[in-house]
Amino acid sequence: IPVLALGIGSPTWAVEAAHERGSLIVSLVGAPAHAESAIRAGADLLVAQGTDAGGHTGPIGTFSLVPQVVDVAAGRPVLAAGGVATGRHLAAALALGAEGVWMGTAFLASVDARPSGSVLDKLLAAGPGDTVVSRSDSGKTLRMLRSAWSDEWEAPEAPTPLSMPYQDILIGDLLGQILRHEVAPLVHEAAGQGVAHLTAQEPVAEIMGRLVREADQVLADLGTTRSASPASIRPAT
């Protein structure tokens, strides 16, 4: 199935040209207002991407965003994105009204993604607080692994990043050389808050298998939740 996924806005001319060629249009949106304009442009499927996500991202949390986009979508399929790392997240996304999930960070450290040595080390070492939102790569807010790069651009005396596309024109060659020569303190990667779940390099097939098995188990357990009695809690004195 030909698919065109649009990450920063869904211009009507692009949607129409792709539709004429028989392509599905997937629009990534970070706010209900973005969803409305994507639908007006003709999007077939929406990805509700919360602030938890890696890469370009807005301020609304995935948990808050998904039902709001589902309400705007009025029956069009919605995928949840931003923080999807386990089967619990997949099951929760379905509970929030999504038809499925859209993942990126979960695959960054995979065998199939073949990350460079320094990027892999940083991905596997990253904890839940090790991502930041910074304009220092593209000029737009982008969640990435925290590094000396993001720290220096956040310093009080640092210049304000340029707007898109000028920031990338300014620093793109430098970023390329940082990655090529693996300048470890400055190496970084767009990554979401699910990066904390990456603890070993695995094939994508294993990641997907575990995700589906866990989601299936969670959904089965939830089916019995409704009849279960609440557990009693007592002080730990």
Add this chain to the structure above:
Amino acid sequence: IPVLALGIGSPTWAVEAAHERGSLIVSLVGAPAHAESAIRAGADLLVAQGTDAGGHTGPIGTFSLVPQVVDVAAGRPVLAAGGVATGRHLAAALALGAEGVWMGTAFLASVDARPSGSVLDKLLAAGPGDTVVSRSDSGKTLRMLRSAWSDEWEAPEAPTPLSMPYQDILIGDLLGQILRHEVAPLVHEAAGQGVAHLTAQEPVAEIMGRLVREADQVLADLGTTRSASPASIRPAT
């Protein structure tokens, strides 16, 4: 049941003194590391409160945070907080591994909360992008309705807010007068990203009834999800 809920840190002396008096300790945490220290201090129940939440809040999204806190909690009960506004959120919280939810914003506009006229107007009018995280009230990061107050403190020429408790000492009387005299442009309220769901003033009993009915329906639907076949999607040409 006597309960002591601790919102910014769980000091061991406070936990022990409350336990001696037969009280349960509820610790609100915004990161897995906070959960670990709350458990060391003796917390009985954890509230995993994501960045979506109103009031003091950290950077990790609710969707990303809850499973990470559940993993740290090692069997202790965890409630999900931050953005819980509908039964879909309650069902999703259970899918993420929480035992239940902790809500605040959902009740702010209720008949029972009796908000002042200008606060009620702002709560009902607020959309998904109308909250900001600011240090301007307490000195710590706190999600609130965006207003002229937060805008002015974010302006490039504005002073940096003082640290807790000095910011509140500096501006507490002023904030009190702003609320007392309902100075509309400056009136604000701690509120989470679920504020977008507030569209009418209702009794808490109605809010709770709808929440439970919707969650029950979502859980019932999820029970049948596993056997359903995926819907087909075709381009909208």
